[in-house]
Amino acid sequence: MKVHCFFLQQLSFLSVLLCSTMLFAQENSSFFDGYLWIKGSETEIKVNPTVPNLEALKIKKYLNFNPSVDFSKDSVSRKYKNLVSKSSSLFIVCKSNSKEENLLFSLERGSFKSRLSNQKIVCDKEVILNKGDSKTGILLSYLYNKNSLTGRKNGNLILEDLLTTDKESINQLAELIYIPRYVSNKERAIIESYLSLKYGISLNEGQSYYNSKGDIIWDVKQNEGFNFNITGIGNDEYIGLNQKQSKNSLEDGLCIGLNKIMKSNNENETFIRDKDFLLWGNNGKSIVLKKNDEGNQKKMNRVWKINPSAASVGKFITQIKIDKKLMPLESNFDSNDKEFIWLAIDSVSTSEFNYDKAKYIKATINNENEIVFDAIQFDSDFSYLFTIVKAKENILNSILLNDLPIQQASDNSLASQIKVYPNPINANEIFTIQFNLKESSTVLIQIADVNGKVIKTKNLGSIKNYLFNESILVSGTYLIMISVNEKLETSKLIVK
Incomplete structure (x- = not known):
């Protein structure tokens, strides 16, 4: 939504890196002139089994397999002086598990002051953030143009104590980008798409996704009906994206990665070409497996659409995981169950799933905690629908035969x-x-x-x-x- 002094998007925290120039795109070589970029570094964390909750702490420091800023190790200043200009664009990805309001960021330039907490923004007027989002991750775009401000001296960007001294990772900064000018709508869309894919935080309803050249890689109009929990993987060298596995911050239970999903994005060493992307969204319907009229298989109403896009024709070999705690397909798990979980894939590319034409792939792993499908291939010149079904061993031959x-x-x-x-x-x-x-x-x-x-x-x-x-x-x-x-x-x- 538009607000007087900023544009509000979904929020998630970013990590910090200070640079002077960066090549954003060939036609936008000055895009990041004078910018500040903060993001976490991939440092090895040794787990001591004698220290309780250390493993949980390690996990909490990651957002969609990417590290949040570790203020005890990463070279991040608390205060960036003489940075904030009359026109500014600030993009932040953060996460907060605090029930109380915590002040995290401040922008100051003369008499103009903005305060950003895990619950609201205070500038010319107070704006309340979606409190539910802060626990899973928020992506915030904060843009203002204050040419009326007097004085030549630039102001300060301050990272507050509750963020920088938080040893329990209650408040996490994943990434922060500050640009000392009011960026264009297309530039904003490109940066938001980058942050969304990297941290698994879907953009607001009605927003398409773009690569650094400004090409659409997920069109919400063309994918109407499948715009829930949009997530993706891909490589975009101009803006530094190299996301090889992803899950949505809303914790819908689905994770897709290239070849094999690892503990972190950095550990996944699969090569992905520049400008290759794989994005997916779902129809928002029920995930509960229910028997059909014949009673010989169970289907869910939820269907996902997956869109591969590539600079040239290619294939994406993926692993798909379902976390049963986040996506409870059935009330009970029976290891002696004679029915099996199958991934059904339809490449017809219509809005209705075609079970007659679908390809069925049996789960490699199905236990109390997860379901895993290995070596799932998506060609870059097709769009696909996929869903989950449960049936006996012979489903590949018999599913929906009567239909x-x-x-x-x-x-x-x-x-x-x-x-x-x-x-x-x-x-x-x-x-x-x-x-x-x-x-x-x-x-x-x-x-x-x-x-x-x-x-x-x-x-x-x-x-x-x-x-x-x-x-x-x-x-x-x-x-x-x-x-x-x-x-x-x-x-x-x-x-x-």
Whole structure:
């Protein structure tokens, strides 16, 4: 929202580094002239098992796998003199677990003074911050233009004692950027996007995300319906972003990282190219797994959309983790449960999840604390929807079999190149699968019964125009799965 002396965004604390110049982008080489940049350094913290709560303290000093400022070790001043000009832009990411109001920052220039606490900002008028956000992280943009101020001497930026002497990390500063001028709307959007992705703090409703060139990497209009808890990973060398794993500060239980999620972002040594990004958001619906009408699998209403974007065509190999304490899919965990958790991925890129076309990947780990999916691949030239389902081992073959149409068709899809006929058929009657593919492709056919058991498999090798004939002896409903160059096409076959 707009306020007289500042623009308020979501808040999260940043760490500090003092520099004189920085190349922001080729067309914005003077963007950070005269700036102050504070951010935490990645220093090893040795854990002494004899000291209680030390491990918890170590964890609290990280925000989305990135270190907060350690005022006992990082070279951070309490007071930055002769810095604050008549026009200023201040961006802060911080976190506070204090129930009481704590004064954290002050800006002073002559008669003009601003005070920033974990609950409010006081400048020309008092503004109350969202108290609930401060415990998980807040991203604040504070911009003002006070050309009416007299005097040539610049003012001071002060980091208050409750922040700098806080040994228990009740108040944390993650990052702070001060620029001695009023930045443009596009510049503000770029900086906020950088901080949002780095610290897992979603921007305000209606805000798109940008890279340092000003290109949109998450468009809220194009992704309408999936703008809850927007989070991401990516590399942007101009602004110093190299985020390889992320979870949202609102603690929705989902974490996605490149290759393998580590204890910190720094420990994840996966290389990611400049201007490659992977952003995701969800539809805000329920995470509870419920049985469908047939009762043979459980689905949730929540669906995530994930948008890969890259400077050139590429693949993102990821690990996906679900923290069961933060995302309780079911009330009880049974290690002897014969049903399994699956990640269902739909690359159709519509607003409705297509279970018929989805790819199902079984969880690598499923215990009382977490669910893990390994080696999940997202191509940069597609958008994806994904969700969680629970079903028996044979879900890949049987899920939602009864909901499948007898024959799927689409003029521009793979389905239009494949025809199954006649359908229905009688037991032991011959049916045909006719292929009129646009190009020679490797084809594998599998037929599964209503319980998901594969009863027939046929590898056709490389074909283009081909007729495949088969029969089934037992009456029932069957799923025909046809893999064409690893793209799956399915249809239902009824045997009377």
